[in-house]
Amino acid sequence: MHIADGILPVPVAAAANVAALGAASLLGRRIGTAEIPKTGLLASALFLASLLHFPFAGTSIHLGLFGLAGVLLGRTAFPAVFIALVLQALLFQHGGLFAIGLNTVNMGLGALVAALIWRTPGLPEAARAFAAGFAGILVPAVLMSFEFMLVGYGQRVLFLAGVYSAVAILEGALTVSAVVFLRKTEPSLLETRT
Amino acid sequence: MKDLLVRYTLLAAALAVSAGSLAAHGLEIEVRRHAPAVILKASYSGAEPAAFAAVKIYAPGAPPAVFQSGNADAAGRFAFVPDSEGEWRAVVDDELGHREERRIAVGREFIEAGAVHAGEPAPGGLPLWLRAAVGVAVIFGAAGFFYGLKARRRAGP
Numbered sequence: 259m260h261i262a263d264g265i266l267p268v269p270v271a272a273a274a275n276v277a278a279l280g281a282a283s284l285l286g287r288r289i290g291t292a293e294i295p296k297t298g299l300l301a302s303a304l305f306l307a308s309l310l311h312f313p314f315a316g317t318s319i320h321l322g323l324f325g326l327a328g329v330l331l332g333r334t335a336f337p338a339v340f341i342a343l344v345l346q347a348l349l350f351q352h353g354g355l356f357a358i359g360l361n362t363v364n365m366g367l368g369a370l371v372a373a374l375i376w377r378t379p380g381l382p383e384a385a386r387a388f389a390a391g392f393a394g395i396l397v398p399a400v401l402m403s404f405e406f407m408l409v410g411y412g413q414r415v416l417f418l419a420g421v422y423s424a425v426a427i428l429e430g431a432l433t434v435s436a437v438v439f440l441r442k443t444e445p446s447l448l449e450t451r452t
Numbered sequence: 453m454k455d456l457l458v459r460y461t462l463l464a465a466a467l468a469v470s471a472g473s474l475a476a477h478g479l480e481i482e483v484r485r486h487a488p489a490v491i492l493k494a495s496y497s498g499a500e501p502a503a504f505a506a507v508k509i510y511a512p513g514a515p516p517a518v519f520q521s522g523n524a525d526a527a528g529r530f531a532f533v534p535d536s537e538g539e540w541r542a543v544v545d546d547e548l549g550h551r552e553e554r555r556i557a558v559g560r561e562f563i564e565a566g567a568v569h570a571g572e573p574a575p576g577g578l579p580l581w582l583r584a585a586v587g588v589a590v591i592f593g594a595a596g597f598f599y600g601l602k603a604r605r606r607a608g609p
Contacts, residue, residue, distance in 0.1 A: 291602040298595025302588045309584060345590060349583040 259322060259398060259422075260308070260346070260361055263354025265411050275359030278340060282362065286337035293331075296447065297338050300327050304342035308352050319425050324365050325394025325433045328372025329387060332450035335369035336362075360405070368397035373450075383441070384434050391433025395426040479505075479552035481544055488566020490556060494528040494544040501528030505546040512538025512558075533566065534558045 263271075289297055304323050311320035327335035340362045346352040353361045372390035381389075399422035406418075440447050479502055482493040494502035504523045507530045511519040524530045524544070534540055537560045545551040578586070 289598075291599060291606060294595050294599040294602065298591050301595075302591045305587050305591060306584060309580070341591060341594070345587040349587050350580075 259320070259365070259395075259402065260343075260353030261357045261364075261402060261405070263356045265354075266357070266360060266405055266409055268356075270405075271356050271360055273359075274363050275356070278359035278362035278366065281366070282337040282340040285333050289334045289337070293334065293450075297331055297334055300331055300335070301338040301341045303327075304338060305345050308346055308350065314421060314424060319421060321432070322365065322368070322395050322398070322425070322429065323432075324368040324398065325372040325391035325429055326436055328369040328374075328394055329376045329390050329433060329437065330447060330450065331369075332373045332377075333370060334450075335373060336366040339366040339369055364398040364401040364405075367401065368394045371397045383437060387434045387437040388430040390430075392426045392430035394433070395422055395429045399423075399426070479544055479546065479550045481542060481552050481554040483542075483554060483556055485562065487562055488533045489531045490534060490540070490558070491529060491531045492524075492542055492544070492554070494524050494530070494546075494552070496550070501526070502544060502546050502550070503528055505544050505550075508543045508545075510541040510543070512536060512540055516541065534563065537563055 300323075304327055307321040307323045309320070313319075324335070324339060327338055331338055340358075343353065343358055343361050343365065347355050347358055347361075372394040375390045375393055376386050378386060399419065403418050437448065478497055480495055480498050482495070482498070484491045484493070492507065494505050494507070496502060502524060503526045505528065507520075507522055507524055508518055509520040509532045510516040511534075519534075519540075520532045522530065530542075530544075534556075537558050540556045540558055542554045542556060543551065544554075577583075
């Protein structure tokens with residue numbers, strides 16, 4: 259899921275860095291004082307999620323939690339994703355430093371789509387939570403596959419899509435569990451204003 | 453009769469030289485061990501390297517499974533890291549008609565000598581748990597800082 263340096267052309271990575279930094283600072287200003295602890299907690303969860311990895315189909319998969327971040331933070335999930343990715347690149351070497359913008363755009367858009375799905379009226383809560391968790395992984399995976407295809411990198415795009423579909427199902431189920439748990443214990447956390 | 457004998461002698465000599473020449477092109481696989489890797493060097497009778505020859509490594513056990521496949525480098529070298537003890541099999545084929553197979557016994561000590569344990573720090577780096585703790589501390593610290601800053605602004609002078 260994390261793109262390394264040197265895979266996509268430098269101008270594309272540079273443009274993505276500018277876009278990600280701009281969007282993160284713009285959306286970061288919308289975080290209210292009361293929302294800061296929740297954003298910090300979610301950013302920590304996103305940061306640590308990539309350490310939980312499992313062997314799957316000859317490769318290794320890990321959680322992203324972008325869908326859950328979208329559900330709990332709304333649009334301000336984007337800066338949380340940015341912070342988590344910066345620290346992952348610096349401390350775990352997950353993804354390239356110059357590719358942080360690309361990774362933030364891919365995964366941040368996953369969180370934003372999840373936030374949109376979560377707010378879609380007329381659907382049962384569990385269905386919205388599952389779809390949000392699913393999209394939170396599938397959107398970045400599709401974007402990444404598309405970017406790889408554009409630059410002719412790798413021959414395993416379909417394999418990637420298959421692997422990430424499995425992760426998306428797992429994340430969908432995880433998001434439903436989290437929403438059900440929070441609805442029972444702390445429903446105020448499910449109300450986002452951003 | 454004497455001419456015929458001379459001709460047969462020359463023919464036999466030519467055949468012997470040809471056979472010697474063919475033998476000189478037989479593939480050989482030299483095995484070196486540097487835990488955790490086994491390094492193969494494929495060459496034509498120990499001289500000319502079998503550059504870019506196709507290599508397949510089979511893990512121990514039945515049915516044999518391809519563990520790794522690829523091509524040797526320009527010097528005929530190919531490395532793999534066995535993950536279990538037993539008799540491994542390397543097959544080198546230059547796809548020009550030369551093929552050689554070598555069985556490589558790998559013991560438990562070799563596997564254990566090269567084992568990299570989860571969470572082991574990179575050379576000169578911090579352990580994984582410490583890096584994770586640093587990351588969480590940075591986020592909590594930043595969140596606390598901005599919380600205090602915003603709360604102070606809200607409270608006014």
